[in-house]
Amino acid sequence: MTGNEQVLDYLTNIPAWYLATCEGDQPHVRPFSFAAEQDGKIWFCTATTKDVYRELEANPKFELSGWHPGHGWIILRGKAGLEDKANAEVRRAGYEHMCGLGETYEGENDPVLTFFSVEEPQAWMCDIDGSWVPIEF
Template sequence: MTGNELIVDYLTSVPAWYLATVEDTPEGAQPHVRPFSFAALQDGEIQFCTATTKDCYREMQAIPRVELTAWKPGRGWIILRGRANLEDRANATVREEGFKHMVALGEDWDDPADPRLTFFTIDDAEAWLCDIDGSWNPIEL
């Protein structure tokens, strides 16, 4: 299993995982964390889904540094950090999966081609599986 396959397997095995972005406010940089739940592999690359109308998208446009994490009992927690690449390169299959996933969450989309629905990847990524014993085990990407 490749590192990206391991990450997608982990993220899709939990109900939600958490993505942190940064907003540059007049008071200084402010981290924002919110739940996400869609991740899919396309040509060995992890595709994530959001909307161009959401704060997280605007924040990633301004400051692309992101970090995500999830915890699963018995498996420790996973961390993935890097730079959001907002170039939407999702193919029709991933776009359909993302659309269905978002609709199942209760979001309102016209169809998989809805221009608000967008996919992103993470460049210059680093990842670890961590455990309560303090270990940070690198995931080769």
């Protein structure tokens, strides 16, 4: 299983994970729940009107963590590639997912709905016993 497959398998089998950004010296954490793969990269989606997007524009570095009971937790860090190159399949899936959460967009091509790639990914699977295993990309 590739690193992307391992990360996507983990993230798509939990209800949410938490993505952290930083604004100045203040960290900000919020739940995310959509992930997809395209062109050998992991993609997430958000809205251009949200603070998280503005924070990633100012500083594209992020880190996320999620926990799957019985499977330890994941840490993924990278840089947000904000050039939205999501294909029709990823865009449709993200749109449907976000609408399912109660968000409203004018369609899958609404310019407010945006997708960003994970650039320079680093990830680890961690366990309560203090052990961790790097995920190779």
